[in-house]
Amino acid sequence: MTRHRPKGKGKGKKGTAVEDDRNNDLLDKASFKNERFFAYYKAQKIVPDSEWEDFLDALRRPLPTTFRVAGSREIANVLNATIRDVHVPSLSNATFEDQLIPPPVQIPWYPDGLAWQFNVPKKVLRKQPEFKKFHSFLVFETEVGNVSRQEGVSMIPPLFLDVEPHHKVMDMCAAPGSKTAQILEALHAQDTITSSSIPSGLLVANDSDNKRTHLLIHQSARLPSPALMVTNLDASNYPSIKIPGPRGPKNLAFDRILCDVPCSGDGTLRKNIGIWRTWGPNDGNGLHSLQVRILVRAMRLLNYEPGARIVYSTCSLNPVENEAVVAAALAQNSEFELVDVSDRYPELVRRPGLTDWRPTTDRGCTTTFESYEEFMASSKVDASAKGKLTKGHWPPEESVVQTLNLPYCMRIYPHLQDSGGFFVAVLERKQRPPKSTTAKRAATDEALPESKKARLDEDATVVDAAESKEGSPMEQEPEEPAKTPRAGKESSQSNGSFKEQPYTFISPTDPILTTCIEKLHINPETFPMSNVLVRNPEGDAARVLYICNDIVKSIILNNSYERLRLTAAGTKIFAKQEGGKGTEPQFRVLGEGLPVVLPYIDEKTIVDADHRSLRTLVESYYPLCESLTQPFRKEIEDRSTGSHVIRFHKGTSEVATLTHDLVLPIWKSNVSLTLMIDKKAKSALSLRLFGTDITTFGKEREAAQKKEPSVVVVSADSLPEEAEQVEADAEAVIEES
Numbered sequence: 001m002t003r004h005r006p007k008g009k010g011k012g013k014k015g016t017a018v019e020d021d022r023n024n025d026l027l028d029k030a031s032f033k034n035e036r037f038f039a040y041y042k043a044q045k046i047v048p049d050s051e052w053e054d055f056l057d058a059l060r061r062p063l064p065t066t067f068r069v070a071g072s073r074e075i076a077n078v079l080n081a082t083i084r085d086v087h088v089p090s091l092s093n094a095t096f097e098d099q100l101i102p103p104p105v106q107i108p109w110y111p112d113g114l115a116w117q118f119n120v121p122k123k124v125l126r127k128q129p130e131f132k133k134f135h136s137f138l139v140f141e142t143e144v145g146n147v148s149r150q151e152g153v154s155m156i157p158p159l160f161l162d163v164e165p166h167h168k169v170m171d172m173c174a175a176p177g178s179k180t181a182q183i184l185e186a187l188h189a190q191d192t193i194t195s196s197s198i199p200s201g202l203l204v205a206n207d208s209d210n211k212r213t214h215l216l217i218h219q220s221a222r223l224p225s226p227a228l229m230v231t232n233l234d235a236s237n238y239p240s241i242k243i244p245g246p247r248g249p250k251n252l253a254f255d256r257i258l259c260d261v262p263c264s265g266d267g268t269l270r271k272n273i274g275i276w277r278t279w280g281p282n283d284g285n286g287l288h289s290l291q292v293r294i295l296v297r298a299m300r301l302l303n304y305e306p307g308a309r310i311v312y313s314t315c316s317l318n319p320v321e322n323e324a325v326v327a328a329a330l331a332q333n334s335e336f337e338l339v340d341v342s343d344r345y346p347e348l349v350r351r352p353g354l355t356d357w358r359p360t361t362d363r364g365c366t367t368t369f370e371s372y373e374e375f376m377a378s379s380k381v382d383a384s385a386k387g388k389l390t391k392g393h394w395p396p397e398e399s400v401v402q403t404l405n406l407p408y409c410m411r412i413y414p415h416l417q418d419s420g421g422f423f424v425a426v427l428e429r430k431q432r433p434p435k436s437t438t439a440k441r442a443a444t445d446e447a448l449p450e451s452k453k454a455r456l457d458e459d460a461t462v463v464d465a466a467e468s469k470e471g472s473p474m475e476q477e478p479e480e481p482a483k484t485p486r487a488g489k490e491s492s493q494s495n496g497s498f499k500e501q502p503y504t505f506i507s508p509t510d511p512i513l514t515t516c517i518e519k520l521h522i523n524p525e526t527f528p529m530s531n532v533l534v535r536n537p538e539g540d541a542a543r544v545l546y547i548c549n550d551i552v553k554s555i556i557l558n559n560s561y562e563r564l565r566l567t568a569a570g571t572k573i574f575a576k577q578e579g580g581k582g583t584e585p586q587f588r589v590l591g592e593g594l595p596v597v598l599p600y601i602d603e604k605t606i607v608d609a610d611h612r613s614l615r616t617l618v619e620s621y622y623p624l625c626e627s628l629t630q631p632f633r634k635e636i637e638d639r640s641t642g643s644h645v646i647r648f649h650k651g652t653s654e655v656a657t658l659t660h661d662l663v664l665p666i667w668k669s670n671v672s673l674t675l676m677i678d679k680k681a682k683s684a685l686s687l688r689l690f691g692t693d694i695t696t697f698g699k700e701r702e703a704a705q706k707k708e709p710s711v712v713v714v715s716a717d718s719l720p721e722e723a724e725q726v727e728a729d730a731e732a733v734i735e736e737s
């Protein structure tokens with residue numbers, strides 16, 4: 001949702017007082033009312049009268065904690081099995097103050113049981129030992145990205161996108177990135193436990209808010225992908241992306257597009273309880289036009305292939321932001337239709353979209369209007385308010401409504417399955433637009449300057465020509481946006497100069513790259529040497545080397561990075577490591593890059609290591625080689641200094657049980673070894689393997705916690721919500737850089 005949380009969530013800030021109460025588990029239900037909200041939604045008949053009280057009761061209850069086991073499929077399944085087979089049984093008979101506390105349960109509609117819900121008061125988490133242990137497991141796994149605390153309803157839209165590894169996907173309003181992560185996981189469905197595939201598909205994750213794109217990048221780094229690009233543009237005006245075609249450059253068309261648009265967010269009332277106080281009908285009214293423009297732009301960017309689809313979603317209950325947007329976009333693009341997905345995810349309880357609604361600008365919501373004409377004629381509405389709504393805020397005429405299948409939209413209400421409120425619509429193209437429509441739409445679009453109309457006509461010709469020759473026009477020429485973006489904070493194109501560095505491909509014979517390849521025994525014949533890039537205009541392999549897949553490469557080579565406001569592309573694989581005194585700096589493989597590089601490394605050069613040595617490497621930062629167990633010790637002592645890859649085999653020893661092989665990067669100095677993974681990842685690994693955090697970082701943290709309990713780095717009684725945690729982490733990252 002787009003109600004950006006107040007920075008720092010500071011006490012005393014507007015809208016936080018009630019939230020603070022709620023955090024203490026003290027529910028003051030008297031505060032949870034808003035007569036405007038009641039009057040408005042009763043008038044919209046969003047639920048039958050008989051359900052109204054249940055609906056309100058649910059809205060007033062705290063939202064259960066939900067989380068998703070994230071990451072590529074195999075890893076997620078392994079971790080999920082740990083929750084199901086180890087944690088849940090240990091929590092099954094947990095009691096607190098003589099009450100049986102229910103263990104977490106799997107959300108029935110989420111595939112493979114990877115999403116969970118639990119509803120446990122904080123005091124239980126703090127004091128009940130089994131829950132406390134489970135909670136710190138979640139906190140650590142969240143920190144390293146294996147668990148994503150995400151609202152249950154927010155997990156729905158990516159499911160209906162049906163993404164496959166070869167799809168070209170656009171996430172138009174992506175930050176902070178919880179749905180982006182789900183899409184990435186689908187693109188990487190073929191990853192194995194230890195190695196990442198290089199999908200042939202693409203994910204362009206976009207957000208118009210520059211700061212939020214950095215949250216998105218930070219968040220997406222948890223599933224590093226050579227198929228990812230992040231852009232910072234106004235989605236309603238997203239430019240066409242050029243790629244080479246058989247007859248010269250053509251525009252890239254997407255197979256799947258997610259429009260999780262900015263919205264008033266009143267479906268999140270259960271967690272953003274400040275909305276109880278501030279809610280008004282104009283919150284949604286003001287967003288309608290931007291939402292329509294984003295959806296219409298998505299329609300123009302979508303592929304013509306059968307099955308290409310758009311998912312439109314909001315966390316708002318307001319029909320003005322939901323059905324009205326879908327209806328208005330369909331009115332402009334009659335070749336699209338809503339898809340009946342009622343047979344998908346049958347355990348997800350939902351209600352059909354509305355066919356009738358009554359907008360208003362009246363802050364008190366005492367009067368709502370049946371039609372635009374009635375609204376415009378009303379003496380109760382002043383002239384400035386009349387300018388705020390358009391005919392599109394209302395349902396189309398009855399005869400048109402019948403043809404739109406609005407009931408195919410999905411409304412999720414809090415009382416149906418103890419969730420937040422949400423809206424999802426799935427749209428597909430039912431037919432190709434007739435040749436003339438594309439050109440006609442462009443020519444009659446009065447909002448466009450003459451120069452653009454001419455270009456659209458040209459583009460239409462290009463598409464038609466390409467289609468008739470190729471038969472199956474995978475990439476068609478989308479039209480230019482119908483309108484220029486609204487000025488204001490949502491539009492970043494006008495935010496002055498773009499400050500990010502460009503990406504430059506380096507030569508496959510670049511000496512730094514070839515040295516990395518040689519030292520790590522990577523096969524240069526199969527490794528995509530031509531897809532390695534750096535982040536500076538000179539193409540200087542000074543610090544970090546990245547890798548991307550072919551489609552990302554093609555986009556970078558054929559488009560101006562400034563026009564796309566390209567904020568991130570591909571994933572890091574190698575980085576410079578300063579040597580000790582008197583030694584030359586060398587490049588090393590990065591933890592996040594290893595899964596991508598691993599399939600190309602000569603198996604024989606990966607050093608086998610034992611569980612005891614793993615414990616030694618986890619326990620201290622720079623253990624001496626002589627502290628390692630034979631034969632691993634000899635094997636590693638015989639290696640040159642620098643970057644190496646080691647493998648711990650799955651199985652049980654007296655030290656640990658590994659449910660799957662573990663492949664990790666290390667750095668060898670003259671006499672010691674270092675495990676080259678992030679200290680939080682090391683803590684999570686330690687908890688997973690040894691049931692306790694034995695790392696130096698963990699011990700320091702525990703000592704600090706004992707000394708000053710209020711300044712703990714990670715507290716066991718707070719499982720950070722994804723967006724919040726990512727924001728905090730990313731702010732630190734942004735500040736550091």
Ligand SMILES: C[S@@+](CC[C@H](N)C(=O)[O-])C[C@H]1O[C@@H](n2cnc3c(N)ncnc32)[C@H](O)[C@@H]1O
Binds near residue numbers: 001
């Ligand atoms: C509902 S939130 C998206 C949540 C995100 N999909 C997720 O699951 O984490 C809407 C996002 O739209 C962005 N936004 C607002 N106006 C936009 C525009 N014109 N173009 C692109 N993004 C926009 C906001 O910055 C916000 O991050």
